[in-house]
Amino acid sequence: MTEETGATPDAQPQTATGPIPGFWAVVPAGGAGTRLWPVSRAGSPKFLHDLTGSGRTLLQATVDRLRPLAGERVVVVTGAAHTAAVSAQLPDLAPDQLLAEPSPRDSMAAIAWAAAVLEARDPEAVLGSFAADHVITRDDAFAGAVAEAVDVAREGYVVTIGIDPTYPATGFGYIQTGRPLRGFSTARRVRQFVEKPDAERAARYLATGEFRWNAGMFVVRAGTLLDLLGRWHPELAAGARALAADPARLDELWPDLEKIAIDHAVAEPAADEGLVAVVPGTFGWDDIGDFGSLSAILPGAHDETTVVGDQRQVQSVDSSGIVVSESGRMVALVGVHDIVVVETDDALLVTTRARAQDVKRVVESLKAAGRDELV
Template sequence: MTSASDPVTAIDGFWAVIPAGGAGTRLWPLSRSSSPKFLRDLTGSGRSLLQETYDRLAPLVGDRFLVVTGAAHRDAVADQLDRLEDGSILAEPSPRDSMAAIGLAAALLERSDPDAVMGSFAADHVIADQAAFGAAVATATAAARDGWLVTLGIDPTFPSSAFGYIHLGDGLDGHDGTYRVVEFVEKPSTEVAESYLATGRYRWNAGMFVVRPTVLLDLLAEGDPAFAAELRAIAADPSQLDEAWPRLPKIALDHAVAEPAAAAGRVVTVPASFGWDDIGDFDSLATLLADPSVATTVLGDDALVHALDSTGLVVPRTGRTIAVVGLDDVVVVDTEDAVLVTTRARAQEVKQIVAALKESGRADLT
């Protein structure tokens, strides 16, 4: 296995598939349906999460990208990723969940590059250690070439109840650093998650996997032959896309392929530590950005925030001054048309505000 300090170089025949979707309603009002999480700079880096995903993958794939996004975001994606080759953006006519989106990319790659190995990485995750990420992907690619469906298994840093887990089995012969997957388990309670961590045999499922396109589609065909055939037909004649797309099942790739394949002993995982975060809500964003020397974290211009005896996260996005007095773990997000005030503990419930706004006829704010 490559050590994390080696320079990262492109992997022959390796393609990055980036599903760029999801509303990110728990990050409202930063994330909007018109400008979702993956198009936003949520770390203060000056680059959007999508751009950071591109930056992270370009050294591994060169120009071999396929970004799958909603038709409404096609232009924004093209603007942000202006070095993508023509044809690298697939616009879904409507949202049909991850199996259809990633399956379409696989079907196209199967035809255009029979030797391809594809890695699928969401457009809205954060990874701290690029070298460790590249090394894990290289290890995963080697196993994928041998016909495995390979996931990356994130070393859990705390007993999260917000993620699914991967249960590790024995090491895979001939592939150091790669382990058989016993099963995928759904989001557990914190208590169950603690018991998982105690065994040392569980990793977070970050939804990142590496596989040969044909292997992925064949695994899909085992459970739903018509679905796989439909995807291959669209790839053979892309003019069918708009007509065929609404017929495709709306199902997550995890359920359509990964879980049954694991049960059949066809999935392996590469355990890895590279500082992964999916920035699920303002609580995780606050953790990600936390600086121990600062009581109140500011995502933006520090000079705009006056915090007195307070802790938490403040996001000034309008140039307005924001004063916070006497609140712990508070979250304040100031945007041009909406202000959010909540606490880190209640950050998950922000999606209910988005639902309430839609119900009250203010979908324009979501």
């Protein structure tokens, strides 16, 4: 590994003018996005929807962003129920680069499976894991961060891309940065990962200038990831490698893989041993956790009504908020402010941006009532 130094490194990250040699993009496409109900549901999660009005779904936009860096070397890991939809949205994805999970096992099992498949193809492969449902702006800055992260990963580090925090968020985990790594432009040692803080602690983190948001983006050699996983969760690492060696054993092996997030399984213990680095991400990033955050990233002033869908089907009079319209019915707002209206063929949601996080409670209530057809 490269020695760390307190001096400012003078090396520059490579410029991604074409696919990065040996780099594979891994896209975990899972989760139900319950705070974005009724658009996002178990059978049609948020990554399959165009929530930004770009004409591309979140999944398609993610792969579009990664193609210049990885070329055809893209692997998508998704639930078995979503493979047909993913294939339809990504017709150029090779069948052996779409891995179908029989059931959710959290992020570590999905990424470990992909890593084992890549390790078997190329022992020196470097993978980058990027969620299918995040929105990123400034693709050039994203490409530069990934390129530097790949260089750092080749030195044996687990590399995370940390987002510059713009406010004291309580919904994200944080990464505390340490000293720079010699030979790299912006990479630093990670001192620790911190769970989601309360507002007071989040404000203290920002005041130090040492913390970045943890967006769950990891870049690491496939073999390094599995070897580290084998130190702390040996059965999970062995199971992933066995699955890559014999895919016919999927139904046998998958249920016994430990259910744990990559942060807890590898990133946190590796950081304690000085094995994790962070590259700062200066691009725009949002995980679209709810309709409030969605409205914040869409064009339009805060005192206007933002529309996702057919603009002609929404009439707004002295009102503000966000309307997501999928049914084709006319939606009229009169004298209401900070409102969220989401309507589909079989459901209507009305809330405020301030209470958008609580939409998940509706999904919980529907499940409790046995209304599975709506969730």
